Amino acid sequence: MLNITETQQKLAAAFGPSGQESEAAGVIAEMAKPHCDEVYTDRLGNLIAYKKGAGKAKVMFSAHMDSLGLIVTHIDEKGFLWFSNIGGISVWRIYGSAVRFQNGTRGIVFMGGKADAKDPKTADLYIDIGAKDEESARNAVFVGDVAVFDQPTFPIGDGLLASPYLDDRIACAALLAAMEGLPECENDLYFVFSSQEELGIRGAKTAAYGIDPDYGFAVDVTGTGDTPDHKPKTECKLRGGAAVKIMDASVICHPKVVAWLEEAAERENIPHQREILIGGGTDAGAIHVSRAGVYTGAISIPTRYVHNPLEVCAIGDVEACIKLVRAACNISL
Numbered sequence: 554m555l556n557i558t559e560t561q562q563k564l565a566a567a568f569g570p571s572g573q574e575s576e577a578a579g580v581i582a583e584m585a586k587p588h589c590d591e592v593y594t595d596r597l598g599n600l601i602a603y604k605k606g607a608g609k610a611k612v613m614f615s616a617h618m619d620s621l622g623l624i625v626t627h628i629d630e631k632g633f634l635w636f637s638n639i640g641g642i643s644v645w646r647i648y649g650s651a652v653r654f655q656n657g658t659r660g661i662v663f664m665g666g667k668a669d670a671k672d673p674k675t676a677d678l679y680i681d682i683g684a685k686d687e688e689s690a691r692n693a694v695f696v697g698d699v700a701v702f703d704q705p706t707f708p709i710g711d712g713l714l715a716s717p718y719l720d721d722r723i724a725c726a727a728l729l730a731a732m733e734g735l736p737e738c739e740n741d742l743y744f745v746f747s748s749q750e751e752l753g754i755r756g757a758k759t760a761a762y763g764i765d766p767d768y769g770f771a772v773d774v775t776g777t778g779d780t781p782d783h784k785p786k787t788e789c790k791l792r793g794g795a796a797v798k799i800m801d802a803s804v805i806c807h808p809k810v811v812a813w814l815e816e817a818a819e820r821e822n823i824p825h826q827r828e829i830l831i832g833g834g835t836d837a838g839a840i841h842v843s844r845a846g847v848y849t850g851a852i853s854i855p856t857r858y859v860h861n862p863l864e865v866c867a868i869g870d871v872e873a874c875i876k877l878v879r880a881a882c883n884i885s886l
């Protein structure tokens with residue numbers, strides 16, 4: 554049985570900001586191959602693992618493999634790198650954090666002295682890679698190169714896991730675990746590791762069009778309301794089990810799919826809870842409006858500090874999500 558912590562460690566270490574997912578895709582493809590009939594990529598960079606079933610219907614699961622990143626826009630005369638964001642990054646979350654480029658160059662994010670301390674912008678931040686001058690910096694990094702968070706993955710507290718990019722590598726790990734030793738299903742299965750979710754759910758759009766599924770499930774992290782003085786008030790929490798999405802800013806999950814998931818969870822004693830994500834979306838947003846419409850739901854992993862350099866989830870919730878994904882392979886409405 555695949556070890557969740559080790560798999561997350563491996564996946565989080567794979568470079569894969571939105572639009573440049575090939576390194577992460579390579580790592581996932583190697584892990585997926587033994588458990589499916591075919592692994593292929595489409596032109597947008599989605600990795601699709603297909604497992605043939607009895608052909609009753611087509612079920613698509615989608616976990617995005619892209620991550621947030623910092624794209625270099627300018628290298629100044631002192632060798633500091635200025636950047637723009639790839640995906641939803643806010644200044645206070647990344648200030649002071651360690652980052653790395655695909656070629657191994659490491660750096661630290663800090664703020665220019667002219668920034669308005671009350672309202673700093675991403676444009677006020679720079680990356681210090683320790684270069685002695687502009688030439689040295691330009692030898693290490695090009696304009697257009699992307700840095701990702703450089704943090705370790707480690708267990709904390711009572712069954713929790715801290716890691717960069719739990720969003721959404723932990724869901725990629727969950728899909729890989731669900732595929733392991735999966736008996737043949739009634740349905741044909743497509744496990745999609747999608748590209749460019751963080752830029753507006755782009756990969757899932759072409760994947761869903763290409764696959765033309767009858768049923769679709771996004772598997773992604775979701776925010777929780779279980780930290781001090783959390784606003785807005787929301788009930789989703791760590792250690793509460795797999796979160797069955799009701800809605801977010803991109804989708805209202807089909808009521809029949811929500812009911813089916815909740816019944817399956819009850820029947821199989823899978824801990825579960827309901828989830829409404831206020832702001833933010835998932836691949837379900839693209840899947841449900843594909844072609845003439847797809848019966849769509851989402852299985853979410855409750856996660857604290859989403860889009861921070863370190864995020865936190867509960868291993869037990871990941872295990873519950875794996876079980877619910879395996880159950881959903883046999884969905885029939």
Ligand SMILES: [Zn+2]
Binds near residue numbers: 617720774
């Ligand atoms: Zn996500």
